[in-house]
Amino acid sequence: MPEWRPLRRSRRYRRGEEAPSQTPAPEHSMDPRSDEDVPLADRPLIDTAIYRDGHRTATPVSLAQTYRELPRQDRAMAWIGLYRPAEDELLAAAEEFDLHKLAVEDAIVAHQRPKLERYGDTLFVVLRAARYLDEAEEVSFSELHLFIGPNFVLTVRHGLAPDLAAVRQRMEDDPELLARGPEAVLYAVLDSVVDGYAPVIAGLQNDIDEIETEVFGADPHVSRRIYELSREVIEFQRATRPLLGMLQSLEAGFEKYGIDEELQRYLRDVADHVTTVAERVDGFRQMLDSILTVNATLVTQAQNEEMKNMTQASYAQNEEIKRISSWAAILFAPTLIGTVYGMNFDTMPELHWAFGYPFAIALMAAVCLALYAVFKRRDWL
Numbered sequence: 001m002p003e004w005r006p007l008r009r010s011r012r013y014r015r016g017e018e019a020p021s022q023t024p025a026p027e028h029s030m031d032p033r034s035d036e037d038v039p040l041a042d043r044p045l046i047d048t049a050i051y052r053d054g055h056r057t058a059t060p061v062s063l064a065q066t067y068r069e070l071p072r073q074d075r076a077m078a079w080i081g082l083y084r085p086a087e088d089e090l091l092a093a094a095e096e097f098d099l100h101k102l103a104v105e106d107a108i109v110a111h112q113r114p115k116l117e118r119y120g121d122t123l124f125v126v127l128r129a130a131r132y133l134d135e136a137e138e139v140s141f142s143e144l145h146l147f148i149g150p151n152f153v154l155t156v157r158h159g160l161a162p163d164l165a166a167v168r169q170r171m172e173d174d175p176e177l178l179a180r181g182p183e184a185v186l187y188a189v190l191d192s193v194v195d196g197y198a199p200v201i202a203g204l205q206n207d208i209d210e211i212e213t214e215v216f217g218a219d220p221h222v223s224r225r226i227y228e229l230s231r232e233v234i235e236f237q238r239a240t241r242p243l244l245g246m247l248q249s250l251e252a253g254f255e256k257y258g259i260d261e262e263l264q265r266y267l268r269d270v271a272d273h274v275t276t277v278a279e280r281v282d283g284f285r286q287m288l289d290s291i292l293t294v295n296a297t298l299v300t301q302a303q304n305e306e307m308k309n310m311t312q313a314s315y316a317q318n319e320e321i322k323r324i325s326s327w328a329a330i331l332f333a334p335t336l337i338g339t340v341y342g343m344n345f346d347t348m349p350e351l352h353w354a355f356g357y358p359f360a361i362a363l364m365a366a367v368c369l370a371l372y373a374v375f376k377r378r379d380w381l
Helices: 063-072 087-097 101-109 164-172 182-195 197-216 222-252 261-341 356-377
Strands: 047-052 055-058 076-083 115-119 122-133 138-148 152-157
Touching (some): 063 076, 063 087, 087 152, 101 138, 122 182, 138 182, 164 182, 182 197, 182 222, 182 261, 197 222, 197 261, 261 356
Antiparallel strands (some): 047 076, 138 152
16 A cells, blocks of 8 residues: 555635634634744644543643643543644644544545544544525535544534534533543534534525525526525535434444443434434425426426417517508509509500590509409408
């Protein structure tokens, strides 16, 4: 196998993701010193703590201090929170906790689909959190990576969601749950991510209701909105659908890895919520497909009606043209005869005939009547 080299973080972000921020949303107070003044190994973290029996026993301010403090406490657990960490910071954590190089590479590069992988006694989990932005009426996605080991939890955020500060506070307020170990932290993070899907579901449902109104209101821009919303629903489905398989994998390993029975109940509850979310998202896709079909049908009907109106207008116009042309032809005949006999020549037929003038008038009338009869028979008049 070729030598593994860590990849640099990609600076390309998908539609809806938060752009990289210069100052991350803090989970904990930051060291006032700048990064340039602090050695790499001692740079402050977003938040890190060491817990024993569900209670915080230490609050290190750097990775190095966390590594030194954790072995000193028996039956303790470290919970380290990183926000868009530098590659060197993540590699230092990987070396300390013996993280698998493939999982570390995924965490550095990001842009992964939700998944759950086990490397020895370490669990690697990728989650995609979602937020509904009311002003933009779109869904914003962010990525979260978790490394769950026997005595540590390492979270790596690549976006503003979920609010891990609130998750940490919730766990610290419930020492009995936190004392159940790193798997309890995994449950709390999963629960927070899944709970964050509820406002997204409500926002998408509201958008679909508005689109239904616009479709039957003949809004000319509704097709584009249906397409954009369909893309968001598909991306949301990609974020939620894999969670079903992930939770099934966790449930399959309950007995093998000795997961606490109470935690099993909590995780099954999360699985129930994920199932509900997945069903709603599937329903959204079907509704949008139906709306798109109805919109296409209405557009076709409108086009057919417009074509019908244009055809009727064209037919009416043709009828008018036929009438005008008929009368023009009828009037052209006497004009032609009168024009010929109006020429100043002496040697013209019947010029000096006593009945020449009545004959010319009669000829004009006969030609006009003949043309009128022809056009009338053809329904031009």
